[in-house]
Amino acid sequence: MAEKEINDKRKSLATRLIFLVALFVAWEFLPQWTGSEKIIPTFSMAIEAFWVNLWKGDLFKHIVYSLQLIFTGILIGMLLAFILTALCMLSKRFNDVMDVIVSIMHPLPGIALLPVVMLLVGLGAKSIIIIIVHSILWPLIVNALAGFRAIPRIQLELGRNLGMRPFRLIWSVMIPNAFPYILSGLKIAWARSWRALVSAEMVFGASGLIGGLGWYIYKTRFFMDVSGMFAGLISVIIIGMIVDELVLKTLERKTVQKWGMSL
Amino acid sequence: MSDLQVKNLSKSYMLDDKVLPVLKDINIHLKSGDFLTVLGPSGCGKSTLIRCICGMETPNSGEILIDGQPISGVGPERLMVFQDFNQLFSWKTVKENIIFPLKLNKISSNKQELNDTADEFLKIVNLQKFANAYPNQLSGGMRQRVAIARSLALKPKVLLMDEPFGALDAQTRAILQKELYQLWEQFKTTIIFITHNVQEAIILGNKIIVLGLQPAMIKMQKDNHIPYPRMPETAPFMSLWKTLYGQLETKRF
Numbered sequence: 001m002a003e004k005e006i007n008d009k010r011k012s013l014a015t016r017l018i019f020l021v022a023l024f025v026a027w028e029f030l031p032q033w034t035g036s037e038k039i040i041p042t043f044s045m046a047i048e049a050f051w052v053n054l055w056k057g058d059l060f061k062h063i064v065y066s067l068q069l070i071f072t073g074i075l076i077g078m079l080l081a082f083i084l085t086a087l088c089m090l091s092k093r094f095n096d097v098m099d100v101i102v103s104i105m106h107p108l109p110g111i112a113l114l115p116v117v118m119l120l121v122g123l124g125a126k127s128i129i130i131i132i133v134h135s136i137l138w139p140l141i142v143n144a145l146a147g148f149r150a151i152p153r154i155q156l157e158l159g160r161n162l163g164m165r166p167f168r169l170i171w172s173v174m175i176p177n178a179f180p181y182i183l184s185g186l187k188i189a190w191a192r193s194w195r196a197l198v199s200a201e202m203v204f205g206a207s208g209l210i211g212g213l214g215w216y217i218y219k220t221r222f223f224m225d226v227s228g229m230f231a232g233l234i235s236v237i238i239i240g241m242i243v244d245e246l247v248l249k250t251l252e253r254k255t256v257q258k259w260g261m262s263l
Numbered sequence: 264m265s266d267l268q269v270k271n272l273s274k275s276y277m278l279d280d281k282v283l284p285v286l287k288d289i290n291i292h293l294k295s296g297d298f299l300t301v302l303g304p305s306g307c308g309k310s311t312l313i314r315c316i317c318g319m320e321t322p323n324s325g326e327i328l329i330d331g332q333p334i335s336g337v338g339p340e341r342l343m344v345f346q347d348f349n350q351l352f353s354w355k356t357v358k359e360n361i362i363f364p365l366k367l368n369k370i371s372s373n374k375q376e377l378n379d380t381a382d383e384f385l386k387i388v389n390l391q392k393f394a395n396a397y398p399n400q401l402s403g404g405m406r407q408r409v410a411i412a413r414s415l416a417l418k419p420k421v422l423l424m425d426e427p428f429g430a431l432d433a434q435t436r437a438i439l440q441k442e443l444y445q446l447w448e449q450f451k452t453t454i455i456f457i458t459h460n461v462q463e464a465i466i467l468g469n470k471i472i473v474l475g476l477q478p479a480m481i482k483m484q485k486d487n488h489i490p491y492p493r494m495p496e497t498a499p500f501m502s503l504w505k506t507l508y509g510q511l512e513t514k515r516f
Contacts, residue, residue, distance in 0.1 A: 152347075152349055154345055154347050154349060154350055155349070155350075157319055157337075157343070157345075158343075158345070158350055160319075160337045161317065161319075161337050161338075161339065161341075161342060161343050162339055162342075162364045162367060162368070162417075163338060163339040163364070163367055163368050164367065168367070172363075173352075176352065176353075176354045179354070255354070258397060259353040259354045259397055259398075259399060260353060260397065260398075260399025260400075261353050261354070261399075
């Protein structure tokens with residue numbers, strides 16, 4: 001790597017860190033100066049509440065529970081998206097039907113669907129998982145289909161010319177070619193699943209035996225445990241950042257960016 | 264490395280309820296190891312002809328025979344090198360791009376052997392240094408070289424080239440022409456090479472045909488005996504150039 005590039009990277013990292021530090025400092029002192037610590041806890045109070053609740057309280061339990069729901073939802077969503085996308089690719093008729101379904105369901109917020117879902121399957125983990133699946137399924141399908149439609153004809157001809165049979169062509173040419181789209185679908189799905197989970201729990205208090213982070217924030221608000229509320233928010237932010245920065249961005253860097261296939 | 268016969272090949276497309284004849288009564292006979300260049304004005308149906316031979320298009324009438332056997336569908340014994348630079352797999356390194364089709368066609372399953380074959384062909388096209396690069400790190404000319412190396416490694420009966428150098432700059436084009444000629448001398452693969460560039464057709468082909476405008480029929484068929492290196496300034500080159508150029512119709516818009 002060129003020296004200039006390394007320098008640029010360092011500068012970029014430094015800018016981000018300086019901004020974060022400035023944000024934390026402002027957060028620490030503004031509530032004190034304005035005397036509103038009771039409503040907005042200082043940075044150190046929020047971090048302390050986060051830390052204490054994480055190990056001594058029940059925050060950790062809620063985080064684990066949330067993650068379980070999210071990953072179950074994402075797995076089911078991805079599986080369904082895979083099957084439905086495959087059917088769309090195989091049958092033009094099914095694709096037409098799917099177009100209609102997507103245009104009905106895609107703009108429908110999961111939270112708006114929750115009352116109906118609760119009537120059908122009751123309060124609890126199941127209804128939350130259904131909402132998570134709903135909020136990620138449609139963007140996954142829309143992105144995957146866009147990806148498959150954008151495959152250059154030459155790549156398909158090339159695959160057939162090299163002797164590939166249909167299944168080999170799908171696996172070795174079509175999926176890699178559509179991968180940038182699939183990945184951007186995953187990124188959207190990840191962000192949406194969090195929103196669905198937290199908002200569903202907060203608005204309806206719907207939850208399983210333990211309750212996830214949304215329920216935790218709802219609960220702490222009920223008891224006016226302001227620091228606890230912020231501890232819940234911090235957990236959501238940290239998990240979101242870890243997955244986005246470490247998992248998804250790394251995946252992106254090691255695949256589509258390296259291959260020059262960025263959208 | 265095989266005989267190729269195209270017999271009375273005709274092809275037409277439907278265009279808004281009208282039949283648009285593209286190719287008419289094309290007859291070609293190539294002996295094993297021939298290098299045929301096909302000249303024609305743009306839009307005349309050169310690509311359609313080569314795509315029929317590749318099996319990507321089905322002719323309306325006529326036959327295509329390889330070693331006396333009619334072709335069926337698309338297959339790796341008739342490999343196409345396209346004009347488009349996007350004919351490699353972006354998610355595979357240069358070397359993997361060569362190894363993958365070899366594995367796919369069960370040329371070998373021995374890792375060492377596959378590796379050696381890939382190295383050998385990368386060396387042939389002077390890209391050893393780029394074995395582990397990804398296609399997006401290569402220039403257009405390099406990518407076309409990889410595509411040629413990949414095709415040659417599969418030892419096709421006929422190598423089909425649809426203006427592979429058409430999108431390259433003049434210098435790179437000249438270099439690749441020379442390289443391709445040397446590869447042909449080394450491997451004696453039967454090649455059909457489409458171009459609209461008269462000079463390129465003369466430099467490369469030992470047989471040259473000129474197609475006319477719609478429907479494309481063979482207007483002229485020439486054997487090219489000019490010895491190597493074929494320099495455009497020499498008298499036989501210039502006279503052949505004039506003959507061929509005179510046969511090229513240009514479309515009036």
